[in-house]
Amino acid sequence: MTTTPAEPELQERLQAGFDATIARNDRIEPRDWMPDDYRRTLVRQIAQHAHSEIIGMQPEGAWIGRAPSLRRKAILLAKVQDEAGHGLYLYSACETLGVSRIELTELLLAGRQKYSSIFNYPTLSYADVGTIGWLVDGAAICNQVPLCRTSYGPYGRAMIRICKEESFHQRQGYELLMTMMRGTDAQRAMVQESVDRFWWPSLMMFGPPDGESPNSARSMAWGVKRNSNDELRQRFVDMTVPQADALGVTLPDPDLRWNEERGHHDFGDPDWAELAAVIRGDGPCNAERLRHRRTAHEDGAWVREAASAFASRSAEVAASASAGPSGGAGAR
Amino acid sequence: MSADRREWPLYEVFVRGKRGLNHVHVGSLHAPDDAMALRHARDVYTRRNEGVSIWVVRTDAITASSPDEKDPLFAPNGDKVYRHPTFYEIPENVPHM
Numbered sequence: 001m002t003t004t005p006a007e008p009e010l011q012e013r014l015q016a017g018f019d020a021t022i023a024r025n026d027r028i029e030p031r032d033w034m035p036d037d038y039r040r041t042l043v044r045q046i047a048q049h050a051h052s053e054i055i056g057m058q059p060e061g062a063w064i065g066r067a068p069s070l071r072r073k074a075i076l077l078a079k080v081q082d083e084a085g086h087g088l089y090l091y092s093a094c095e096t097l098g099v100s101r102i103e104l105t106e107l108l109l110a111g112r113q114k115y116s117s118i119f120n121y122p123t124l125s126y127a128d129v130g131t132i133g134w135l136v137d138g139a140a141i142c143n144q145v146p147l148c149r150t151s152y153g154p155y156g157r158a159m160i161r162i163c164k165e166e167s168f169h170q171r172q173g174y175e176l177l178m179t180m181m182r183g184t185d186a187q188r189a190m191v192q193e194s195v196d197r198f199w200w201p202s203l204m205m206f207g208p209p210d211g212e213s214p215n216s217a218r219s220m221a222w223g224v225k226r227n228s229n230d231e232l233r234q235r236f237v238d239m240t241v242p243q244a245d246a247l248g249v250t251l252p253d254p255d256l257r258w259n260e261e262r263g264h265h266d267f268g269d270p271d272w273a274e275l276a277a278v279i280r281g282d283g284p285c286n287a288e289r290l291r292h293r294r295t296a297h298e299d300g301a302w303v304r305e306a307a308s309a310f311a312s313r314s315a316e317v318a319a320s321a322s323a324g325p326s327g328g329a330g331a332r
Numbered sequence: 333m334s335a336d337r338r339e340w341p342l343y344e345v346f347v348r349g350k351r352g353l354n355h356v357h358v359g360s361l362h363a364p365d366d367a368m369a370l371r372h373a374r375d376v377y378t379r380r381n382e383g384v385s386i387w388v389v390r391t392d393a394i395t396a397s398s399p400d401e402k403d404p405l406f407a408p409n410g411d412k413v414y415r416h417p418t419f420y421e422i423p424e425n426v427p428h429m
Contacts, residue, residue: 029399031396031398031399032399033399033400078379081379082379085375085376085379088361088376089359089376092359092360092361093359095342095360096360100339101339101362102339154359157359158359161358165379165380304340304364307340307364307365307368308340308364310364310365311364311365311368314365315365
């Protein structure tokens with residue numbers, strides 16, 4: 001990391017080099033010089049994204065034991081494991097910016113870094129597992145696909161791996177809902193009720209409207225963000241409406257209709273006051289999610305300590321036996 | 333939360349996608365030792381047959397060129413155009429070259 005501000009000339013030259021890289025639509029890599037605000041913005045966004053993946057394991061993880069068949073349990077288990085993996089890809093990308101994983105974990109546990117508002121809603125029925133896959137992961141895909149081209153190299157590469165796996169998440173959810181829609185009236189009602197609850201929070205996942213998203217313009221100029229919140233929200237609505245039709249559910253918005261002139265669907269405004277409240281910490285499950293994450297972290301402490309103790313003991317034994325490193329059979 | 337302040341070291345992970353390809357850097361992870369790093373790498377980076385071989389190496393064991401030295405480091409071959417095949421003019425009627 002470049003620390004010597006030296007002469008203003010050097011600053012200008014570094015800034016010009018950075019600007020030129022962004023203008024060429026090229027990627028910024030970890031050891032390149034970058035403006036402090038660019039680094040801070042990325043740390044905030046990538047950490048929030050990583051935390052979302054980790055907290056996002058909870059709403060669905062709660063249904064692994066209650067999923068109705070071994071097949072559904074195995075699918076859900078694989079999905080929740082993917083979320084953990086996505087969190088790790090993103091923490092790894094974030095660490096290239098000079099923050100440590102422990103720091104990030106502690107900021108989350110202290111409530112000083114955020115995660116996506118959507119995970120502060122409860123999963124009340126098994127249909128929610130399907131709805132989360134279809135709508136929540138669908139919205140996440142809309143958000144994430146453009147991020148594969150984000151200007152910071154490690155973030156974009158993590159997003160590429162994540163997007164490949166999200167497709168499985170969305171399809172398993174939709175297939176689950178299709179299966180329930182072919183079932184009994186009670187099952188169909190369960191799907192509809194779940195969609196009614198998750199529709200508006202899913203639209204909120206894209207963030208506040210463009211006019212009230214103060215950092216958006218700068219993030220777009222830096223190539224960190226590639227599309228505005230409202231653009232992505234519109235894209236999501238347009239993609240989802242035909243999927244809802246095929247599924248046989250209604251979306252709970254009286255203002256939702258096709259607008260021939262615009263070539264897009266018109267739709268109503270989510271309750272922005274609700275989004276603000278959930279972000280502030282007053283959503284239905286905020287406290288529960290953080291409490292669970294803290295407990296999991298503390299319960300895992302002995303595992304981390306034991307592994308560290310084993311590693312240092314093994315190193316001591318190896319050193320005193322003056323044996324070479326194990327597995328030195330030549331990497332190539 | 334205070335007893336485990338000592339963070340596990342960072343490892344870089346390289347995966348060979350299939351036979352015939354080079355190992356490629358895919359990301360990093362923390363692990364207490366080399367053996368656990370390999371296991372974690374399998375779980376984090378190859379859940380869907382992404383690889384047939386994994387290397388893990390402690391990040392602090394890697395020596396990297398600095399981006400600030402990019403010009404002096406790579407400049408010397410910039411003017412050696414004779415290292416490229418297009419430098420040499422061969423008549424049109426000479427085949428297979």
